[in-house]
Amino acid sequence: MRPSHSRSTHRRGFTIRVVVLRELQPEDFAQWRELEMSAIEPYPQLSAVYWETALRERPDCAQLQLLIASDRDGWAFLSPITTSTLSSRVPIRTLSISNEFIQSESARRYPLMHAGRGVDALSAVLSSLPRLGLPSLLVFEAVDDVDALTHAIHQGAHRARGRVLARHRYQRAVLQIEQPHPRHEPGSTGVADFIPRNRSAESRRKTGRVARRLVEALGGQAPVLTERTDEGLIEDFLRLQSRGWKGDPTRGGEGYGATGQVEWYRAFTAAYLSDGRLIGYEIASGTRQLYLAVGVRMGSTVFGLQDAYDEEFRAFEVGRLSRQAVVNRLGSSDIRLFDPNLAWHVGEAARVYPNVRGQREMILGASPFGRLAISALAAVKRMRSREADGEAVGA
Numbered sequence: 001m002r003p004s005h006s007r008s009t010h011r012r013g014f015t016i017r018v019v020v021l022r023e024l025q026p027e028d029f030a031q032w033r034e035l036e037m038s039a040i041e042p043y044p045q046l047s048a049v050y051w052e053t054a055l056r057e058r059p060d061c062a063q064l065q066l067l068i069a070s071d072r073d074g075w076a077f078l079s080p081i082t083t084s085t086l087s088s089r090v091p092i093r094t095l096s097i098s099n100e101f102i103q104s105e106s107a108r109r110y111p112l113m114h115a116g117r118g119v120d121a122l123s124a125v126l127s128s129l130p131r132l133g134l135p136s137l138l139v140f141e142a143v144d145d146v147d148a149l150t151h152a153i154h155q156g157a158h159r160a161r162g163r164v165l166a167r168h169r170y171q172r173a174v175l176q177i178e179q180p181h182p183r184h185e186p187g188s189t190g191v192a193d194f195i196p197r198n199r200s201a202e203s204r205r206k207t208g209r210v211a212r213r214l215v216e217a218l219g220g221q222a223p224v225l226t227e228r229t230d231e232g233l234i235e236d237f238l239r240l241q242s243r244g245w246k247g248d249p250t251r252g253g254e255g256y257g258a259t260g261q262v263e264w265y266r267a268f269t270a271a272y273l274s275d276g277r278l279i280g281y282e283i284a285s286g287t288r289q290l291y292l293a294v295g296v297r298m299g300s301t302v303f304g305l306q307d308a309y310d311e312e313f314r315a316f317e318v319g320r321l322s323r324q325a326v327v328n329r330l331g332s333s334d335i336r337l338f339d340p341n342l343a344w345h346v347g348e349a350a351r352v353y354p355n356v357r358g359q360r361e362m363i364l365g366a367s368p369f370g371r372l373a374i375s376a377l378a379a380v381k382r383m384r385s386r387e388a389d390g391e392a393v394g395a
Contacts, residue, residue, distance in 0.1 A: 009131045014069045014124040021055055022062040035075040040115050041149045044296040044303050045106035049271040057264035069121035076121035079111035093135040107341050109141040113152055122156025126366035136370035144358030162366030163374040169360040173350035175327055175338040194321040198354050214316035218285040225325050228280035234269050237292050241308040272296050281326045291322030304340040323352040
C-alpha cells in the first residue's frame with residue numbers, strides 16, 4: 001500500500017486538505033464535477049474529466065498536488081499547487097498553480113471557486129496555509145474581464161484579514177462577440193469566408209489574394225468550413241496533427257503523438273464528446289482535410305484545446321486563413337467568447353483574433369509573514385514605478 005501524502009486542517013467551517021491526484025476516489029471526482037457546475041469561472045484544463053483521465057493514462061501526473069476546501073455542502077475551492085519562489089530576484093517561497101502540468105496545458109491559471117461559497121472557502125484556505133506547513137503566499141493568475149472572479153479573490157483575502165498585490169499584467173488574444181453579425185453565405189470561390197471583417201481595406205485585399213491562391217492550388221475546389229461534433233472528430237484531429245511538425249518529435253513536436261499522450265487525449269475528449277461539450281471546426285476541400293480546431297464548450301464560451309493544419313499548403317498561409325474563417329463563423333453563432341488558449345507571447349497565430357483578454361498575477365497572503373511580504377513587495381513596486389516616471393520626465 002502506497003503511503004498517503006494527504007494532510008488536512010479545519011477552519012471556519014471548512015476542511016482544508018492537501019492531496020495528490022492519485023489519492024482521489026470516485027466520490028472525490030464526483031464532488032469535483034459538482035464544483036465545476038457551480039464555479040465562478042471553470043475551464044477545461046481544471047476539470048474532473050481532464051484529470052480523472054490523466055490519472056489513468058498519464059502516470060507522470062499522479063503526484064499532482066491539489067489544495068481543496070470543502071464543507072458539509074461539498075467542495076467549494078480547488079487549486080493545483082506547487083511550491084516555488086516568487087522569482088530569481090525575490091527568493092520568497094510561494095504556492096503557485098503554474099506547475100509543470102498546468103503550465104504546458106493551459107494559458108489560464110486560476111482556481112475553481114464556488115459562486116456562492118468560494119469566498120469563504122478561500123478565506124479559510126489563506127488562514128490555514130501555515131497549519132498545513134505550506135508557504136504563506138498564494139499566487140493566482142486572474143482574468144481581468146471576469147469581474148466576479150477578481151472580486152471573489154479580493155473578498156476572500158479581506159475576510160482572512162489578508163492582502164492582495166496585483167502585478168505582471170499581460171494580454172492574450174481572444175474573440176469576444178458583442179453583437180452577432182449575419183451569417184455569410186459563401187460564393188462559388190469561398191474566398192470571402194477567409195477575409196477579416198474588421199481590418200483595413202488593404203489587409204482585406206491581401207488576404208483575398210492569398211485565399212484565391214489557395215483555392216487555385218486546390219484545383220479550384222473551394223474549402224468548406226464545417227462544425228463537427230461527431231465521434232470521428234477525435235481520430236481525424238490526431239491524424240492531421242501527426243502529419244505536421246507537431247507530430248514529429250525530431251522537430252520539437254508538441255502534439256499528442258509526439259509527447260506520447262494520444263490515449264489520454266482520446267480519453268478526455270471522448271468524455272467531453274459524450275456529454276455534448278466537444279466541438280470541432282474543420283476546413284476541407286473535397287476529401288482533403290486542411291485544418292481542424294478542437295475545443296470545449298462551456299456555456300456561451302468555447303475554450304480551445306489545440307488546432308492543426310495541412311503543412312503541404314503552408315505557403316498559402318492555410319493556418320492563418322483557416323483561423324480567420326473560424327472567427328468569421330463564430331461571429332454569427334450564439335458563442336460570446338472564443339479563447340484559443342494561446343500564450344501571451346504567441347505572435348502570428350494571435351493576430352487573427354481581434355480582441356485581447358487581460359490576465360494578471362495576483363499574490364495573496366493572510367499570515368503575519370504573508371502580509372509583511374506583500375507590503376514589502378508593494379513598496380518595491382511603488383518605488384520602481386516612481387523611478388520609471390522620473391526617467392520618462394527626464395527623457
